[in-house]
Amino acid sequence: MNLISTANHNPTSPLSREHYRQLEAIVGESGISDCSEIDPNDQNRIFRSIAPETTVNSIIYPNTQAELAEVITYAKQHQLGILPCGKGSKLHWGGLVKNVNLIISTERLNQxxxxxxxxxxxxxxxxxxxxxxxxxxxxxxxxxxxxxxxxxxxxxxxxxxxxxxxxxxxxxxxxxxxxxxxxxxxxxxxxxxxxxxxxxxxxxxxxxxxxxxxxxxxxxxxxxxxxxxxVSQASQTVLLTGEKQAIATATQTLLSSALTPVAVDLLSSQLLEKLNKNAEMGLIVCFQSLPESVNQQATRLLEVGEKLGLNGEIHSQNDDNLWHQLKQFIWQPGEETKMICKIGVTPTEAVATLSQCQGLGVIHAGVGLGVLRWESVNSEHLLKLRNWCNTKGGFLSILDAPTPVKQQLDVWGYNGNALELMRRIKKQFDPENLFSPHRFVGEI
Structure with missing residues (x-):
């Protein structure tokens, strides 16, 4: 068996041959895999999701809800820690998981x-x-x-x-x-x-x-x-770029108007550079409705931008491609040192926050939630930005980062008063701490 681990000291034991045999009896021979048999990209995500002292060697693929229940029953009886996942695309988000023995995937529960x-x-x-x-x-x-x-x-x-x-x-x-x-x-x-x-x-x-x-x-x-x-009959996307204060005014005007966009995102200057746009900040807005309504709303937003001295353009055909492109810039694989964080601030502070990020950034303007990406960033800048978000009524949490960074920093950075309540809820649902231990806020 191939053991996915990041250190030689492993207090968490991998599955024994007897465990392997018993679980195989539940899900069948094809329902349990050695980690060496999966795609290398999936292996890498698993590698980055677990703490160095933890070893995992097996992934279980129940074929039905009944099999899933039986596998968990067995895991509880034998005190086996469980890391649940689907296809594992976001398995590496959050804190480093400790004390798990197996991964359970719902990939085959797909009906x-x-x-x-x-x-x-x-x-x-x-x-x-x-x-x-x-x-x-x-x-x-x-x-x-x-x-x-x-x-x-x-x-x-x-x-x-x-x-x-x-x-x-x-x-x-x-x-x-x-x-x-x-x-x-x-x-x-x-x-x-x-x-x-x-x-x-x-x-x-x-x-x-x-x-x-x-x-x-x-x-x-x-x-x-x-x-x-x-599904809406028509879709158009408006992209405004220019000086950040003008973008802030355009955003406020849009959100307080009778226009009904389905998406309103603020874009950092570094993200605009990926689109070959040279500006302090961008505002990208999608309208979806009847063709006449979409045309009128997009034109109205362009007029708002023009009055504020912003550059504007409308993407009518295949506007999905532009949104997909922006997502790729944030989420595509990159340097091993890359870091991706989720942030939240009050919407009125979104523009000022994005100005401070010094990386690829997008914030959903109506709610103040967003994502930031750096190919590399020092902890001092990260903690400074987290403090900024905290003072603006928000947060900064690390989703994806190198293992040493997650070991050194508090991934979630939560300083609210609900931690004890969350711990009580965890104890009520999972008193023996078998599900994703240490992955969530406060190492829950």
Missing amino acids: LIEHAVGDLTVTVEAGMPFAQLQQILAEKGQFLALDPTYSETATVGGIVATGDTGSLRQRYRGVRDQILGISFVRCDGKIAKAGGRVVKNVAGYDLMKLFTGSYGTLGIISQVTWRVYP
Whole structure:
């Protein structure tokens, strides 16, 4: 067996031959893999997600929700730490995981359960790829209103676990606002459900919101019911570039107007350079609706920009390509020293914050959430920027960074008063700390 580890000292033991045999009896010979058998890129993400003292040698692929429950039951009986994932595209986000013995992937739980076209809802298993779900919905003229990272490989469960919404949150809000129901496997192997399959279902405790952004620390999501939307007839994107104060004014004017954009993002000067634009800051806005409405709204925003001395352009054909290009600049593989952080500030401080980042940056202007990327950055600048965000009512959390950086710095940087509450919730759901230990806030 190939052992994925970053050090010779490994207090966490890999799976024994007996564990291997017992788990193989549950999921079948093809349902358990040695880590050496997977794609090298996936190996690298696993390598970067676990602490140096932890060794993992096996990935389990349950074929059904029942098999998933049985695997977790076995893991609990034998006190095996679990790192849940879908296809693993965001496995390296957050803190370094410790004391895990195996990875459980929901990749094979990928079936469409129900698509209620008339009710605008869809229920799928957690391992269904986001791209596949969008294709299924598109055949009926519908879509899931999310724009997640690594949208080609991201799974439904992984999107929920990381709360990965993207730019469309301006119009459709976040992941937690679009989930109607959820099924998950508890630490004792029992299957639990919350919510339902209709838009107006409000019965029961809102576990959907609790699991969103929990990074696999409370249980393993097995099934999700989503609210979906009709595909718009037309789409246009407006890009304004220029002096940062003018961009701030244009943003405020847009957000306080009657215009109805689906996405409103601020772009740093370094990110604009990737588009061959030389400006202090940019504002990129997407309108989707009837063709006449889209044309009028895009023209109106251009007029606002012109009055402020901003350069403006409209992208009508294939505007998706521009948004995809911007995502690639932030998320594409790069130097081993690269660092990607998620930030949040009050929306009124978004322009000033982006001016200080000194890297590739995008902030969703309506809510103040964003992402920053550096190919390399010193800890002093990072901590200075975190302090800035904290003083502006926000935060800075490290998503992706070299292992030594994650060992030296507090990845989450959380200084709020809810930590004790989060620890109690974790203890209630996972008293023996088997799910993704140390990955979340306060090493939960």
